[in-house]
Amino acid sequence: MNRGKDDSVRKKGCSKPLTPGAAAGGCAFDGAKIVLQPITDVAHLIHAPLACEGNSWDNRGTASSGPTLWRTSFTTDLTELDVVMGHGERKLFKAIREIKETYAPPAIFVYSTCVTALIGDDIEAVCRRAAEKFGLPVVPVNAPGFAGSKNLGNKLAGEALLDHVIGTAEPDDAGPYDINILGEFNLSGEFWLVKPLLDRLGIRVRACIPGDARYRDIASAHRARAAMMVCSTALINLARKMEELWDIPFFEGSFYGITDTSQSLRQVAELLVKKGADPEILQRTEALIAEQEAIAWKKLAAYRPRLQGKRVLLNTGGVKAWSVAHALMEIGVEIVGTSTKKSTAEDKERIKQILKDDNHIFESMRPSDLYDFLAERKADIMLSGGRTQFVALKAKTPWLDINQERHHPYAGYDGMVELVRQIDLALHNPIWSAVREPAPWECQPAIEEGVPSAHSDTEAFQLSRPSSALSPVASASIGES
Numbered sequence: 139m140n141r142g143k144d145d146s147v148r149k150k151g152c153s154k155p156l157t158p159g160a161a162a163g164g165c166a167f168d169g170a171k172i173v174l175q176p177i178t179d180v181a182h183l184i185h186a187p188l189a190c191e192g193n194s195w196d197n198r199g200t201a202s203s204g205p206t207l208w209r210t211s212f213t214t215d216l217t218e219l220d221v222v223m224g225h226g227e228r229k230l231f232k233a234i235r236e237i238k239e240t241y242a243p244p245a246i247f248v249y250s251t252c253v254t255a256l257i258g259d260d261i262e263a264v265c266r267r268a269a270e271k272f273g274l275p276v277v278p279v280n281a282p283g284f285a286g287s288k289n290l291g292n293k294l295a296g297e298a299l300l301d302h303v304i305g306t307a308e309p310d311d312a313g314p315y316d317i318n319i320l321g322e323f324n325l326s327g328e329f330w331l332v333k334p335l336l337d338r339l340g341i342r343v344r345a346c347i348p349g350d351a352r353y354r355d356i357a358s359a360h361r362a363r364a365a366m367m368v369c370s371t372a373l374i375n376l377a378r379k380m381e382e383l384w385d386i387p388f389f390e391g392s393f394y395g396i397t398d399t400s401q402s403l404r405q406v407a408e409l410l411v412k413k414g415a416d417p418e419i420l421q422r423t424e425a426l427i428a429e430q431e432a433i434a435w436k437k438l439a440a441y442r443p444r445l446q447g448k449r450v451l452l453n454t455g456g457v458k459a460w461s462v463a464h465a466l467m468e469i470g471v472e473i474v475g476t477s478t479k480k481s482t483a484e485d486k487e488r489i490k491q492i493l494k495d496d497n498h499i500f501e502s503m504r505p506s507d508l509y510d511f512l513a514e515r516k517a518d519i520m521l522s523g524g525r526t527q528f529v530a531l532k533a534k535t536p537w538l539d540i541n542q543e544r545h546h547p548y549a550g551y552d553g554m555v556e557l558v559r560q561i562d563l564a565l566h567n568p569i570w571s572a573v574r575e576p577a578p579w580e581c582q583p584a585i586e587e588g589v590p591s592a593h594s595d596t597e598a599f600q601l602s603r604p605s606s607a608l609s610p611v612a613s614a615s616i617g618e619s
């Protein structure tokens with residue numbers, strides 16, 4: 139890429155200082171691993187020194203309904219000696235053999251990383267040789283960290299699936315109601331709140347990529363009739379290429395919020411009808427939507443008066459910048475800001491349509507600006523990922539995790555009720571009124587200089603406690619003195 143630049147631009151790039159903390163966003167390897175690791179029955183082997191796997195293992199709360207092999211950490215653990223002596227490829231081959239003999243997985247994914255790519259280990263050749271020798275798919279994932287950002291890694295993972303997995307198995311039960319769900323990670327098992335709806339419509343999820351996926355499902359994903367793209371940044375290239383190669387039409391949708399969930403179900407049914415399914419599915423879908431919406435709105439009614447007019451700062455980016463914003467606005471919450479970090483141009487367009495006010499849209503906020511925003515009480519709660527939680531806590535502002543480490547499922551109708559319940563719990567937690575009261579030493583009267591008595595610290599503490607925080611006994615003792 140550098141060859142296309144003139145000298146001045148090239149030099150500028152070299153001298154550009156790194157943004158402190160930028161690496162925390164993850165490297166390309168990390169991005170590839172995020173996309174592929176939720177394939178649960180596959181062994182994920184990291185060809186690298188130990189730290190690459192140590193840094194990326196278990197960084198998302200995706201869930202499996204069966205196999206647990208994906209939770210086992212495999213790495214070739216390359217040392218300096220291996221690098222100097224050129225033992226990398228041999229060690230990789232031995233590791234593949236060991237995994238095959240010990241775990242007998244349906245496939246092994248082999249990830250290259252900075253060190254092994256720099257020393258020139260040819261993981262494609264090793265994978266090819268191992269696949270022939272051991273008679274199982276060994277998939278090279280060529281996304282070394284230095285190749286680029288986490289987003290690029292997501293795309294490279296999609297390429298690996300296209301090049302080596304999808305289309306390699308023929309299902310014997312393909313039908314007119316088969317769909318693929320792309321970019322759904324099943325965080326905290328949230329796809330399990332949506333799948334029963336599809337089951338009721340008789341729609342089969344041939345492959346959910348990657349959440350709770352099995353290798354064989356992905357290998358036969360090319361026989362689906364339609365696809366839904368859930369997270370637009372991660373696997374959009376995969377959706378486009380599957381449309382090109384196997385004529386699988388797709389749409390971008392969201393399962394966050396009542397309206398978006400209903401709309402997504404509608405679009406799935408419409409696409410299937412276009413591809414030959416019986417049009418009666420459209421009526422069944424409408425009936426299901428009406429039933430589920432009525433149940434969800436009834437559950438949400440209890441929260442509406444408690445949340446009406448509450449101001450939410452959404453500091454997450456990507457597809458959630460619009461999907462969660464839209465979901466929350468449905469229950470009367472005001473969005474005072476939403477970050478467009480990592481959002482695509484289409485995501486940004488949707489945010490503008492939903493918020494109808496550019497002033498509430500920001501690319502990203504510096505932690506100090508974020509702190510000021512929250513400390514000035516311009517928002518009642520911040521929804522974000524774990525990285526900014528301490529800014530909110532320092533500003534004594536309620537905070538809720540809506541990124542990958544979250545512990546609650548928020549997709550579908552039931553997920554929306556859960557999200558609202560969690561916001562309500564966070565907002566009305568009594569801790570906030572307690573921590574916003576002045577600390578004892580902030581309202582302590584100036585202590586006369588001199589020799590303090592043995593109990594002076596305790597007395598000063600009792601005197602300084604604000605009256606609202608005192609127990610009746612403590613109040614009485616101060617009154618008496």
Ligand code: SF4
Pocket residue numbers: 165166167168186189190193250251252253282283284
């Ligand atoms: S692949 Fe490279 S950037 Fe990524 S964790 Fe390993 S050494 Fe670090």
